[in-house]
Structures are given as structure tokens and as C-alpha cells.
Amino acid sequence: MKTYEIAVVHGDGIGREVCQSALSVIQALPGLTDAFTFKEYPAGADEYLRSGSAFPDATYEGCRRADAILHGATGIPGVTYPDGTETGIEFGLQLRFRLDLYANIRPIKLRPGIQSKLRDRKPGDIDYVIVRENTEGLYAARGNGVNLRDEMAADTLVVTRKGIERICRTAFELSRRRSGAPGDGKRRVTVCDKANVLRTYAFFRKVFNEVAEQYPDVEADYAYADAMTCHLVERPEHYDVIVTENMFGDIISDLAAVTVGSMGMSPSAEIGKEHGFFQAAHGSAPTIAGQNIANPYGTILSGAAMLEWLGERHGDQRLLLAAAAVERGVSAAMRSPHGLTRDLGGAARTSDITELVIGNLLPAA
Amino acid sequence: MKTYEIAVVHGDGIGREVCQSALSVIQALPGLTDAFTFKEYPAGADEYLRSGSAFPDATYEGCRRADAILHGATGIPGVTYPDGTETGIEFGLQLRFRLDLYANIRPIKLRPGIQSKLRDRKPGDIDYVIVRENTEGLYAARGNGVNLRDEMAADTLVVTRKGIERICRTAFELSRRRSGAPGDGKRRVTVCDKANVLRTYAFFRKVFNEVAEQYPDVEADYAYADAMTCHLVERPEHYDVIVTENMFGDIISDLAAVTVGSMGMSPSAEIGKEHGFFQAAHGSAPTIAGQNIANPYGTILSGAAMLEWLGERHGDQRLLLAAAAVERGVSAAMRSPHGLTRDLGGAARTSDITELVIGNLLPAA
Ligand SMILES: CC(C)[C@H](C(=O)O)[C@@H](O)C(=O)O
Numbered sequence: 123m124k125t126y127e128i129a130v131v132h133g134d135g136i137g138r139e140v141c142q143s144a145l146s147v148i149q150a151l152p153g154l155t156d157a158f159t160f161k162e163y164p165a166g167a168d169e170y171l172r173s174g175s176a177f178p179d180a181t182y183e184g185c186r187r188a189d190a191i192l193h194g195a196t197g198i199p200g201v202t203y204p205d206g207t208e209t210g211i212e213f214g215l216q217l218r219f220r221l222d223l224y225a226n227i228r229p230i231k232l233r234p235g236i237q238s239k240l241r242d243r244k245p246g247d248i249d250y251v252i253v254r255e256n257t258e259g260l261y262a263a264r265g266n267g268v269n270l271r272d273e274m275a276a277d278t279l280v281v282t283r284k285g286i287e288r289i290c291r292t293a294f295e296l297s298r299r300r301s302g303a304p305g306d307g308k309r310r311v312t313v314c315d316k317a318n319v320l321r322t323y324a325f326f327r328k329v330f331n332e333v334a335e336q337y338p339d340v341e342a343d344y345a346y347a348d349a350m351t352c353h354l355v356e357r358p359e360h361y362d363v364i365v366t367e368n369m370f371g372d373i374i375s376d377l378a379a380v381t382v383g384s385m386g387m388s389p390s391a392e393i394g395k396e397h398g399f400f401q402a403a404h405g406s407a408p409t410i411a412g413q414n415i416a417n418p419y420g421t422i423l424s425g426a427a428m429l430e431w432l433g434e435r436h437g438d439q440r441l442l443l444a445a446a447a448v449e450r451g452v453s454a455a456m457r458s459p460h461g462l463t464r465d466l467g468g469a470a471r472t473s474d475i476t477e478l479v480i481g482n483l484l485p486a487a
Numbered sequence: 488m489k490t491y492e493i494a495v496v497h498g499d500g501i502g503r504e505v506c507q508s509a510l511s512v513i514q515a516l517p518g519l520t521d522a523f524t525f526k527e528y529p530a531g532a533d534e535y536l537r538s539g540s541a542f543p544d545a546t547y548e549g550c551r552r553a554d555a556i557l558h559g560a561t562g563i564p565g566v567t568y569p570d571g572t573e574t575g576i577e578f579g580l581q582l583r584f585r586l587d588l589y590a591n592i593r594p595i596k597l598r599p600g601i602q603s604k605l606r607d608r609k610p611g612d613i614d615y616v617i618v619r620e621n622t623e624g625l626y627a628a629r630g631n632g633v634n635l636r637d638e639m640a641a642d643t644l645v646v647t648r649k650g651i652e653r654i655c656r657t658a659f660e661l662s663r664r665r666s667g668a669p670g671d672g673k674r675r676v677t678v679c680d681k682a683n684v685l686r687t688y689a690f691f692r693k694v695f696n697e698v699a700e701q702y703p704d705v706e707a708d709y710a711y712a713d714a715m716t717c718h719l720v721e722r723p724e725h726y727d728v729i730v731t732e733n734m735f736g737d738i739i740s741d742l743a744a745v746t747v748g749s750m751g752m753s754p755s756a757e758i759g760k761e762h763g764f765f766q767a768a769h770g771s772a773p774t775i776a777g778q779n780i781a782n783p784y785g786t787i788l789s790g791a792a793m794l795e796w797l798g799e800r801h802g803d804q805r806l807l808l809a810a811a812a813v814e815r816g817v818s819a820a821m822r823s824p825h826g827l828t829r830d831l832g833g834a835a836r837t838s839d840i841t842e843l844v845i846g847n848l849l850p851a852a
């Protein structure tokens with residue numbers, strides 16, 4: 123049986139706690155003791171302070187070689203480069219570009235036991251996936267922007283036909299594999315842009331429409347990014363799959379996460395042709411680090427996404443079952459009276475959640 | 488007594504209905520029958536189809552000459568330039584640049600009678616102002632972006648020291664005039680950026696900090712744009728004044744509007760040294776146009792902001808009283824069982840709201 127090598131990058135702030143939580147869950151999966159080897163690599167702001175590099179070459183090599191990468195979170199405000207941007211996040215951002223992880227998949231689902239921060243929303247109402255383009259857009263400017271004598275600064279948003287095509291295809295394929303939007307059961311891909319104002323977004327929409335023609339069974343739907351934030355609050359049941367440029371994807375996926383509980387809820391899978399990178403969509407939250415109070419659900423669910431991706435890629439049934447077991451553990455934990463962290467209105471600690479999930483990986487005998 | 492010339496631009500979609508509603512309210516103000524002359528000018532997508540220009544020169548001249556400009560909304564998806572962007576919005580966007588309306592002021596307030604779309608939020612919990620930079624940022628690329636043979640497209644986000652300084656000063660001055668954040672009464676200006684990722688936003692934050700030093704009595708506060716969307720949902724009571732780049736301001740102000748009722752709620756004042764332009768923050772909503780169901784509160788409140796701005800600028804006490812009267816009318820209308828449009832969970836029509844507000848401009852005798 124194949125053994126999978128997982129590169130583990132804890133990172134900064136709450137990164138270590140939430141990553142450790144997900145690892146403990148995976149290591150507790152029955153019958154999979156020999157399925158994984160875990161190799162830890164440093165990255166982030168602390169590593170930058172220690173070694174002068176937030177993303178050491180050895181970490182890159184380890185990630186490139188691994189079968190999958192699991193990450194906590196990186197970044198500490200104030201630990202910056204001369205241009206003022208953060209050092210720690212270099213790891214996650216560069217990895218996207220260097221491993222061409224073009225599809226950032228962020229499922230948004232309101233689960234039983236969790237109270238939405240929106241009025242009158244119940245489990246079942248919210249169930250969609252944000253597909254964030256991950257290798258171009260405004261983020262392509264990172265490190266390449268201009269700052270002229272502190273008199274002006276400029277960053278360029280770039281999109282390419284190839285980049286838009288592949289991310290839109292990912293979105294339409296994903297919609298085909300789903301059962302549709304909760305409100306009306308329709309398969310629907312919504313493009314979120316500002317095509318009304320800017321050429322880049324108008325081009326994004328144009329290519330989206332070209333791809334959409336190849337998927338006549340899936341409805342093509344449109345929202346401007348500003349209105350999108352309203353829709354995610356007012357009619358989340360309308361959405362099935364949302365596809366969008368990098369920066370807009372960053373913004374709306376955090377908003378979406380609070381509509382299904384809190385920032386800590388939403389897992390993320392960053393996928394390319396050859397590599398898969400898994401981390402929660404939230405940041406490193408340094409103000410609550412080390413207190414054992416961070417919400418680990420997003421990272422645990424990212425771990426489940428990793429198992430599923432590996433299982434499909436290698437045709438390994440064990441891992442698909444394992445992913446389902448983690449999902450089951452999370453669902454049970456969330457429905458338990460002790461399964462809510464502070465951000466969800468409860469008093470559970472990070473380690474309590476880990477134990478609850480582990481205790482519920484298998485159906486009660 | 489001075490007579491003020493108001494340029495009125497109805498625009499497209501629901502623009503005419505909501506603008507007419509605000510005008511009717513202003514014209515009903517007792518004792519001000521001779522205070523205004525209203526001059527109507529065409530602009531928008533319909534005008535583009537009619538005359539070939541979405542923003543005729545005569546409209547620009549009329550706006551430039553007027554004492555203030557009142558606008559409904561413009562834009563119709565599908566009525567586009569060859570590059571795919573919308574024609575109709577040309578008016579509002581160009582006016583910002585041509586009249587140097589650098590400060591886009593968007594007050595967000597949960598008022599009695601209105602149910603927040605957030606769980607457990609009551610009037611008094613949400614009361615802050617978004618100060619959106621209105622003349623640079625990603626919007627500076629409008630019309631200037633590149634599209635190379637439909638293979639790639641690029642738009643450049645530009646910020647300048649002068650632009651950042653003046654908008655940050657506007658924000659800090661505004662905070663000084665307010666009574667602080669509802670949660671803790673603190674005067675606080677929060678900069679919303681992505682300083683962690685991009686040079687432009689890091690520069691924005693740097694200049695923000697320089698300006699902040701001149702306001703030691705106001706707390707300087709920070710949020711990344713993605714996390715900001717969570718905060719506006721999870722702890723809106725923390726915010727007093729938020730200052731941000733053009734595109735982020737566009738996005739978060741729509742989100743903020745639904746937290747205090749619906750997209751139709753939030754007024755906006757776009758102010759430069761010489762000119763003031765008033766319109767609701769929402770778009771032209773062509774799908775519900777002409778049905779007398781649009782929510783006119785945002786535009787009516789924008790009209791009140793116009794009266795206040797004119798009153799302060801010209802030291803005209805009448806107009807300050809008039810602005811207060813419109814505020815009173817709106818508050819009373821919102822508390823009435825018949826004061827809610829469909830988007831707010833009621834059945835009132837646009838014209839019902841207009842009448843309710845007019846009927847409540849003066850305290851009951
Ligand atoms: C940490 C940060 C650089 C990152 C981003 O902006 O993409 C995060 O917010 C995310 O969504 O993955």
C-alpha cells in the first residue's frame with residue numbers, strides 16, 4: 123500500500139495549534155497508521171526573524187516533493203519587508219505561484235449545531251463553494267508593485283485567457299458534481315466581478331461566458347462584487363458555485379465564513395495539476411495565539427479535503443473513507459453541547475474540539 | 488436669500504423613482520419653496536442609446552455650475568462599450584474624477600424600525616461611517632486598462648501621497664465631530680487595506696499612520712479587507728470611522744448597507760473642495776425598475792446630506808433645519824408599520840414611503 127508523504131508547515135500565530143489539531147485527527151484514523159509520513163518544515167514570520175527567510179528553499183523543496191501540503195497559518199503584522207508588506211505570508215502566497223495552485227476551492231456550508239451570524243438562517247440554507255482564482259489577478263502584483271519616493275504607489279491586476287479559462291472550467295465541472303443550489307436545486311455558476319467598471323473584469327466575464335457555453339446544463343449567473351456581499355447575506359440559498367478573481371475571492375470567502383459560523387470555519391484546498399495545498403481560509407490571529415482557544419474546524423476540514431483529494435488522485439478508497447470519517451467526526455462535534463469554541467458562542471478549547479472529533483470518527487457501536 | 492441651483496440627474500433603472508422621491512421630499516419642506524431651482528440633465532445607459540454619450544457635455548457643464556448635484560442611479564448591464572464595461576455608469580464615475588470629489592462619505596446606521604439582516608443586532612449597535620477614497624485606487628484604471636488581443640488584460644491600482652493624506656484627514660476630522668464608536672464610545676479611525684500583501688496598500692497604511700500622529704485623541708485602528716467583512720458582521724459596534732481605498736470602499740459599503748437593512752438604505756455624499764454630489768450607494772437595479780417598489784430611503788437620506796452640506800458651506804441655518812426635518816421624517820416613516828419596502832420585509836411602495844416621510848417632516852402639532 124502506498125505511503126503518502128505530507129509536508130506540514132505550522133507557521134505563525136494560531137497556525138501551530140490548528141495544524142496540530144488537524145494532524146491529531148488524521149493520526150487517529152483507524153487503520154491508517156502506516157499510510158502517512160509527516161515531514162515538518164518551517165515558514166512564516168517567526169522563521170523570517172530566525173533565519174532571514176520566511177520561505178526557506180528546503181521548505182519549498184519539501185513541499186514540491188510531498189504528495190500533499192498541510193498548513194496552519196502564517197503572518198504577523200509588523201514583521202514586514204522594507205516595502206511594508208508582511209514577510210510571513212510569503213510562504214503561502216509564493217507557493218500558489220511556484221506550484222501553480224490555480225484553483226482555490228472554499229466550500230461554505232451551514233452545518234447543524236452552528237448558528238449563523240445571519241438572522242433566520244438554518245442548516246441547509248447555505249451550501250455553496252467559492253472558487254477563487256489563485257495565481258493571477260491583483261495578487262500577481264505582490265513584490266512587483268512600484269513605490270516612487272513615497273509619492274505614489276501602483277500595483278497591477280493581471281488576468282490571462284488561460285488563467286480565466288481553467289478556473290471557470292474548474293467551477294463548471296464542480297457544479298456538475300454537486301446537487302445544485304439549496305434554494306432551487308439548480309446547477310449554477312455565478313461569476314463575481316466588476317465588469318461594469320474595469321476592462322480586466324469585463325474580460326474575465328467574457329471568457330467566463332465562452333466557457334459557460336460548453337456547459338449548457340449549468341446556469342451562468344452574474345454579480346458585481348459589491349452587490350455580491352449583499353447577496354451572500356440576503357439570499358445565500360441562491361448560490362451553488364461562485365467563481366472569481368483572486369482579490370475578490372479573498373474578500374468574499376471571509377465574509378462567507380462568518381455567515382456559516384465564524385472566520386474559523388471555512389476550509390480551503392489549493393489545487394494545481396500536480397500539487398495540493400490545504401489550509402483554513404483564516405489568518406494567523408496572533409492576538410489569540412498560544413491560548414488553546416482558536417477554532418480548528420477550518421483546518422480539520424481542510425485535512426479532510428486533503429484526504430479526499432489524495433484518495434481521488436490515487437484511486438485510494440481508504441482515504442475517501444477516511445475523509446468521510448473526519449466529516450462525520452466534525453458534524454458530531456458541532457452538534458455536541460461542548461463542540462463550540464468562543465467565536466461560535468461556546469467555551470470549548472481547541473484541544474476539546476480535537477478530542478471530540480476524534481471520539482466521533484466512527485459511528486457509535 | 489440665496490437660491491441654490493441643484494443639478495438633478497435621474498439616470499437609469501430605479502434612478503428616476505428614487506430621485507423623484509427625494510425631490511418630492513425636498514420640495515415639500517415648509518418655507519423653502521424659493522430656496523431651490525432644480526435643473527434636470529440626462530445621463531446614463533438610456534442616454535447613451537439615445538445620443539451616443541452616457542455623459543453629455545451639457546450635463547457636465549450643468550453639474551459643474553450647480554451648487555449641488557442630486558443623482559438617482561445609472562447603468563444597465565449589457566449596454567456596454569466595446570471593451571465590455573458599462574456605458575451608463577460613465578456619468579457617476581467621471582464626475583468623481585472631473586470634479587475631484589475625493590471623499591465619498593457613507594454613513595451606516597441601524598435605525599429604529601429596521602431589522603438588521605444580522606442576528607441579534609438592535610438600533611444603536613451599528614453607527615459608523617465609511618470614508619471611501621473616490622478619485623484614485625483601482626478605479627483610476629477605468630478606461631485606461633490594457634486588453635491584448637483578448638489574451639490578457641491589466642488594470643493598475645494607483646494611490647498617491649496627496650490622495651491618501653487628504654482622505655485620511657477627512658476621516659480623522661469626521662471622527663472628531665462624532666461621539667465615537669457605539670461599543671466603547673471611542674473615537675477611532677480604522678484603515679481597511681491589504682497592507683500585508685501589496686505595496687500600494689502598505690503605502691496607504693504608512694501615510695495613514697503619518698496622518699494619525701496628528702490626531703492623538705483619535706485611536707488608529709487596522710483591518711485587512713478580508714477580515715473587515717467578518718468584523719462588520721461580528722462586531723459592528725467597534726467601528727466609528729473606516730477609511731479605505733476606492734474599490735474596497737465600494738465593496739464594504741454595500742455589505743455595510745445590508746447589515747442596517749438592505750442595499751437601499753445607505754446614503755452617500757461625494758465631496759470635493761468645490762463640489763458636492765449626492766446619491767444612494769446602491770445601483771440602478773433595472774430588474775425592479777418602473778414598478779414603484781424600489782427602496783428610496785438611501786436617496787432621501789442623500790438629499791438630507793445635500794441640505795446639510797449646503798447649509799454648512801453657506802452658513803444657511805434654514806438648510807440645516809431642513810436636513811434635520813428630513814431625518815425626522817425618515818425616522819418616523821421607518822417606525823411606521825407602513826414604512827417598509829419589500830426588501831425590508833414590508834409591502835410599502837416607493838410612493839408610500841415618500842408620502843410618509845413628507846407627512847412627518849414636522850413634529851405632530
Ligand atoms: C494570509 C493572506 C495572505 C491570505 C490571502 O490574502 O490570500 C489569506 O487571507 C487567504 O485567504 O488565504
Ligand SMILES: CC(C)[C@H](C(=O)O)[C@@H](O)C(=O)O
Pocket residue numbers: 318319348561562576580737768769770
Ligand atoms: C454603479 C457603480 C459604478 C458604483 C461604483 O462601483 O462605485 C456604485 O457601486 C457605487 O458604489 O457608487
